Amino acid sequence: MNANLTSHSILVVDDDATNLRMLQEILRPIYKVYAAPSGERALAFLEKQSPDLILLDVEMPGMNGYQVIKKLKENPRFQSIPVLFLTAQEGRDKEETALHLGAVDYILKPITTGIVRARVNLHIELEDYRKRLETLVSQKTESLRNTQDSILDILANVTAWRDSGTGGHIARTTTYTKLVVNCLLEKQHPNYLINPQYGEHIIKSSKLHDIGKVAISDNILLKPGKLTTEEFDEIKKHTTFGAQIISDAIENLGDDSSFLHVAREIVISHHEWWDGSGYPNGLAGNDIPISGRIMAISDIYDSLTSERPYKGIMSHDEAMSIIYRETGGHFDPLMIDLLKDTFLLFEGVEDRFHATD
Numbered sequence: 001m002n003a004n005l006t007s008h009s010i011l012v013v014d015d016d017a018t019n020l021r022m023l024q025e026i027l028r029p030i031y032k033v034y035a036a037p038s039g040e041r042a043l044a045f046l047e048k049q050s051p052d053l054i055l056l057d058v059e060m061p062g063m064n065g066y067q068v069i070k071k072l073k074e075n076p077r078f079q080s081i082p083v084l085f086l087t088a089q090e091g092r093d094k095e096e097t098a099l100h101l102g103a104v105d106y107i108l109k110p111i112t113t114g115i116v117r118a119r120v121n122l123h124i125e126l127e128d129y130r131k132r133l134e135t136l137v138s139q140k141t142e143s144l145r146n147t148q149d150s151i152l153d154i155l156a157n158v159t160a161w162r163d164s165g166t167g168g169h170i171a172r173t174t175t176y177t178k179l180v181v182n183c184l185l186e187k188q189h190p191n192y193l194i195n196p197q198y199g200e201h202i203i204k205s206s207k208l209h210d211i212g213k214v215a216i217s218d219n220i221l222l223k224p225g226k227l228t229t230e231e232f233d234e235i236k237k238h239t240t241f242g243a244q245i246i247s248d249a250i251e252n253l254g255d256d257s258s259f260l261h262v263a264r265e266i267v268i269s270h271h272e273w274w275d276g277s278g279y280p281n282g283l284a285g286n287d288i289p290i291s292g293r294i295m296a297i298s299d300i301y302d303s304l305t306s307e308r309p310y311k312g313i314m315s316h317d318e319a320m321s322i323i324y325r326e327t328g329g330h331f332d333p334l335m336i337d338l339l340k341d342t343f344l345l346f347e348g349v350e351d352r353f354h355a356t357d
């Protein structure tokens with residue numbers, strides 16, 4: 001027997017005082033034991049303490065064992081506590097009902113020390129194992145998430161280092177995107193019913209929006225002054241190059257790639273315009289993914305308020321007047337309307353990042 005088991009606690013529920021006392025005597029040498037003489041008292045006890053296992057009599061006046069376990073399984077706080085039924089009634093249907101309701105095991109009365117201890121010990125060990133596994137899975141998930149975030153940052157920095165002057169661009173656009181996503185999540189407008197996971201994917205993958213620029217030559221990417229039509233046509237290809245890079249990763253990852261699907265959406269659609277005059281596919285209106293429409297706002301706002309080889313810095317008010325002027329042309333009018341208050345927060349972000357850019 002595991003020496004640590006004494007740290008576990010058991011709640012014993014039985015209306016028969018003799019049985020209750022016997023169960024306490026059997027289990028006390030190993031566990032901390034709490035006793036409740038009815039289902040109602042057991043539920044009241046659980047409001048204050050959470051035992052590691054419950055031994056529950058089936059036949060009790062008032063709430064019977066089946067009613068008690070139903071209540072436990074309905075409540076997220078208690079539903080994972082293992083329940084063992086105690087009953088004097090033999091019969092497969094009783095056993096089946098108990099297991100169907102979520103009991104982990106079934107002990108027939110009259111009880112014996114050996115059987116009660118063996119069953120309780122077994123389920124306590126199983127529960128310990130389950131909890132350890134749960135902790136391990138959540139640690140591994142967290143570690144995987146951190147690795148994913150680091151790789152994202154590395155990829156985003158690769159783009160930033162090639163595209164002179166955009167080091168802060170990725171950090172700022174990610175922050176603008178986060179503000180926009182949070183606003184849409186909060187407003188729950190029927191046109192933008194994004195769920196929190198999609199929102200998180202948009203925020204994270206916004207860092208990759210210009211990943212395709214790694215495939216654009218330096219003399220075009222870093223050219224000061226105005227680009228020729230041919231050069232601009234080359235720049236436009238960063239959307240399709242980027243989408244291809246991500247598509248290759250999706251193919252390798254298979255079903256595990258929901259995040260990358262959102263990243264590809266953003267990469268391919270962040271230069272589409274609401275009126276259909278954008279690139280690369282000339283999508284219009286609601287055909288442009290929400291993620292792409294959000295990224296267009298963050299990207300353009302930051303381009304306007306940052307210094308680039310071909311232009312100076314604009315103030316927040318100047319940038320906003322251009323964005324409002326382009327509403328319905330470049331930007332989704334309803335989205336811009338919903339974001340009015342959020343745009344006020346953009347100004348502070350811009351100042352904060354420019355101080356360290």
Ligand SMILES: [Fe+2]
Nearest residue numbers: 209210270271
């Ligand atoms: Fe871009």
